[in-house]
Amino acid sequence: IFAVSLLSVPYTIASFNPTAAWSQTLMSFMSHTSILYQLSYVGLIIFFCYFYNSVSINPKDLADNMKKWGGFIPGIRPGEPTATHIEWVLNRITLGGALFVSLIAVLPDYMRAKFNVPFYFGGTSLLIVVGVALDTVAQTEAHLVMRNYEGFYKNSKVKGRWFNVGQ
Structure with missing residues (x-):
């Protein structure tokens, strides 16, 4: 979200005077x-992933x-060697995650441009929708486990991560 916001600032400034040559060049x-x-978008996503981890x-x-x-x-010895090892592992995990998030964020724009696919969601929207859906599923499973509730699921074959509802 931050990457898209930062990248939209120059385009917004250029749109105030769309007839100027510098404005048309910047908008293109x-x-x-x-x-x-796309490269700026990927770079900013990677930067913000590392920034979030460091914070x-x-x-x-x-x-x-x-x-x-x-x-x-x-x-690994306790203390400073452990901190160094944790930082090393975090950097590797963050790079993999940042590249994956970048791929998901850029892929819809690529599909739209290359194959003329009528896909109207951007990568950021897709990430938000999937994140909310996964969180909703996790919360539902937590409530079902907590209350041992079968309700609507009594005769269904809904499978969760830790248990099968209705069996």
Whole structure:
């Protein structure tokens, strides 16, 4: 969402004076089908994935908490080596996740441009819809487990991650 917002700023500024040469050039470079736009989009997605990880997860605090509670990673000494290892693993996982999110975000625009597919959702919208759907399923499963409720599912064959409802 942040990447799309940042990329829309130059296009919005250029649209204030659409007849100027600089404005037309900028709008052509920043259109959704432009390779410059797509590369900038992927770059910003990767940047924001790493930024979010650096803000939300502190490997040193995680290693200190593990050491304080007696936890350890086999083959890694507690303390600073554990923090270094956690940071190394996080960087690799973040890169894979960022590339996957970039692919999902860019793929609808590519399909629309290359194959003339009438797909009206952008990658960001697709990610939000899938995320909300997965969260809804997880919350429903949690409520079913908590209450051991069969209700509508009594005669159905709905399969959850941890149990089968109606069996």
